[in-house]
Amino acid sequence: MIRAFRPFLRGSTYVGMVFAHAGALASLPLLPFALLPALAWHPAPQGARIAVVLLVWAALVGAAGLARTTRRALIVSARRLLGVGLPDPSAGPRPATPRSADRWQTPVWLLLHVALGWTGGLLSGALLFAGLALPGGWTGVWAGLDLPGRVVRVNGGWPSWLLALGCVLLSAVVCVVVTNALRWLAPRLLGPSAAERLALAAERERVLAERNRLAHELHDSIGHTLTAATIQAAVAGELLSADPVAARAALRSIEESARAALEDLDYVLGVLREEGAGTAPTRTLADLPELVDRVRHAGAVVELELSGEPAQVQGTLSRAAYRILQEGLTNALRHGAGGPVTVRVAGTPDGLELGVVNRIGAGGGRDTGAGTGAFPTSGHGLPGLAERVRLLHGEIEAGPDGQQHWRLAVRLPVRWSA
Numbered sequence: 001m002i003r004a005f006r007p008f009l010r011g012s013t014y015v016g017m018v019f020a021h022a023g024a025l026a027s028l029p030l031l032p033f034a035l036l037p038a039l040a041w042h043p044a045p046q047g048a049r050i051a052v053v054l055l056v057w058a059a060l061v062g063a064a065g066l067a068r069t070t071r072r073a074l075i076v077s078a079r080r081l082l083g084v085g086l087p088d089p090s091a092g093p094r095p096a097t098p099r100s101a102d103r104w105q106t107p108v109w110l111l112l113h114v115a116l117g118w119t120g121g122l123l124s125g126a127l128l129f130a131g132l133a134l135p136g137g138w139t140g141v142w143a144g145l146d147l148p149g150r151v152v153r154v155n156g157g158w159p160s161w162l163l164a165l166g167c168v169l170l171s172a173v174v175c176v177v178v179t180n181a182l183r184w185l186a187p188r189l190l191g192p193s194a195a196e197r198l199a200l201a202a203e204r205e206r207v208l209a210e211r212n213r214l215a216h217e218l219h220d221s222i223g224h225t226l227t228a229a230t231i232q233a234a235v236a237g238e239l240l241s242a243d244p245v246a247a248r249a250a251l252r253s254i255e256e257s258a259r260a261a262l263e264d265l266d267y268v269l270g271v272l273r274e275e276g277a278g279t280a281p282t283r284t285l286a287d288l289p290e291l292v293d294r295v296r297h298a299g300a301v302v303e304l305e306l307s308g309e310p311a312q313v314q315g316t317l318s319r320a321a322y323r324i325l326q327e328g329l330t331n332a333l334r335h336g337a338g339g340p341v342t343v344r345v346a347g348t349p350d351g352l353e354l355g356v357v358n359r360i361g362a363g364g365g366r367d368t369g370a371g372t373g374a375f376p377t378s379g380h381g382l383p384g385l386a387e388r389v390r391l392l393h394g395e396i397e398a399g400p401d402g403q404q405h406w407r408l409a410v411r412l413p414v415r416w417s418a
Contacts, residue, residue, distance in 0.1 A: 016179030024117030131167035253297035308347025328356030
């Protein structure tokens with residue numbers, strides 16, 4: 001019972017009625033132009049002239065809704081005064097050429113807005129005036145009911161107060177009905193059209209794809225750097241007294257790795273903050289020897305095998321190949337059981353073959369989310385690699401190679417330049 005009266009007690013209900021009145025008042029400047037045809041058609045009957053005025057007035061109001069600025073102003077005002085969840089018209093992409101079905105949504109909304117504003121305003125105003133004037137009879141206003149055979153007239157006493165209360169309540173009911181009608185219509189006529197929804201979905205997909213790509217970049221770069229730096233720091237601590245030269249080399253390698261990771265991190269944070277992030281750091285197959293040297297400074301034995309013409313690989317494919325090998329070396333450092341790590345890059349006539357092979361312990365755990373080694377595993381390494389390879393239309397294999405080795409093999413299609 002109390003819930004039924006809540007709309008009458010909310011200030012937003014009457015703010016919505018103000019919004020309806022604003023629409024009605026905004027149509028008044030167009031009324032003089034609508035009167036011109038009726039004035040020119042002087043011999044016509046009065047009813048026909050009124051109909052012409054209303055039709056021309058409605059046509060002018062609808063024409064005002066065809067402007068894109070009008071739609072944006074209506075959306076902003078509906079969001080603030082009606083409290084409806086409409087998307088910000090100044091944010092997000094908008095279709096350059098809306099469909100004809102979408103183009104008429106704003107004129108229809110504007111016509112309904114004006115009609116509800118005038119109807120609700122006149123009706124609620126008349127009821128409110130009657131509710132204020134009836135009780136005292138000081139204006140000479142009286143109410144009556146014409147029944148068959150008799151007329152019931154109320155012009156004073158408690159019946160006039162009761163009738164006045166009813167008029168005030170009906171005025172509030174009109175406000176609730178008009179506000180709820182506008183709130184129901186706003187999402188359907190001012191909300192995103194079909195073309196706008198497609199554009200927004202495409203933009204969200206692009207943003208998610210970019211964020212996913214950045215997440216892969218951070219995982220590969222920061223994960224490799226922290227893994228290598230942890231091992232190098234342990235090596236430097238053990239060699240600090242026995243072999244200061246090797247310890248200093250390990251510390252320099254930590255510094256170089258951290259500097260490269262900071263470049264990647266600054267770029268990613270700039271993109272996420274929508275700031276000018278500058279040029280993206282580019283790590284390609286040409287930087288592979290430097291990557292292998294950093295891993296060697298961590299104490300690992302790395303054998304690099306190059307064949308074919310991998311140097312001819314350029315652009316996105318070369319950067320992706322570098323990240324794939326970087327992730328493979330990171331997993332070898334995290335989960336390997338010592339022994340040499342073999343990195344193979346081979347350029348074939350129809351593709352680029354990448355491989356990382358390392359020894360594994362008795363458990364054979366990898367970056368699958370179930371690792372129990374000294375390094376925590378996120379479970380995103382191999383799935384991220386598989387997604388990267390899939391986007392490049394390549395093939396990936398990862399798993400045990402015998403009882404003592406783990407093998408990562410990737411094949412990427414390449415079109416070699418003549």
